[in-house]
Amino acid sequence: EIYTLSLHDALPILASACTADDTLSETAATALQLSMRAPGEPDGVATRAMIADTYFPTTARVGLTVLKTANGSAYDGTGTYNVPYQPTAASTTANWIPVTTGDDILLSAAQATLYGYYPYVVDADITALPMQVATTNAATPDYMWGTPVPNLNDHAPTAAMTMHHALSRVIVRIHKNVYTGTAELTYIGISGKLRSEERRVGKE
Numbered sequence: 001e002i003y004t005l006s007l008h009d010a011l012p013i014l015a016s017a018c019t020a021d022d023t024l025s026e027t028a029a030t031a032l033q034l035s036m037r038a039p040g041e042p043d044g045v046a047t048r049a050m051i052a053d054t055y056f057p058t059t060a061r062v063g064l065t066v067l068k069t070a071n072g073s074a075y076d077g078t079g080t081y082n083v084p085y086q087p088t089a090a091s092t093t094a095n096w097i098p099v100t101t102g103d104d105i106l107l108s109a110a111q112a113t114l115y116g117y118y119p120y121v122v123d124a125d126i127t128a129l130p131m132q133v134a135t136t137n138a139a140t141p142d143y144m145w146g147t148p149v150p151n152l153n154d155h156a157p158t159a160a161m162t163m164h165h166a167l168s169r170v171i172v173r174i175h176k177n178v179y180t181g182t183a184e185l186t187y188i189g190i191s192g193k194l195r196s197e198e199r200r201v202g203k204e
Helices: none
Strands: 002-005 033-037 062-068 083-087 096-098 112-118 129-132 144-146 149-152 158-165 188-191 198-201
Touching: 033 096, 112 158, 149 158
Parallel strands: 033 158
Antiparallel strands: 002 129, 062 083, 062 112, 083 096, 112 144, 112 149, 144 158, 188 198
8 A cells, every 4th residue: 555654744833934044144055964863662552563763873864954943844945855864884883974975064153943754755746655555574774753853054054863763553453352253353443642534454
């Protein structure tokens, strides 16, 4: 099945009023300095996670976007939307750098909020990231989203982002016990904390 994940769920809903940022010189000057922490395997929860540690392997690629903190609009210049970054080492304190040398996200005097997701998808729309859920855990990527990091600028370019698993694996075991009749499983309803709608799995 194909679902979508929206990073804009975390965007503030603000009026598009003129702010002090609009009157400042917004020439990009300072490169983003980023560290990132993977969520690891939650206690007592069997996830689809293929990254069970609190750090990413050096082969990991995340997509990063910065938008204006004031109103969620596009940030200054180019090269600030869905930019692929990678870690320099397999460590929670590792610095993350752009996959393509020279493609650093540059911060100006305007306040920026950083958004991130994993794994990176070329030309992705962060309002509707595609998630392809396979029937086996190994075939399903460990989709993640990052807690937004606000108030970054050329004088405060350092961000430490914490990632979160977007999917969980649910195992349902049904025990017949002493029941001797015949029965048929119609559906199993599952409700999540982040979304109110019910998902039905199994035979209809």
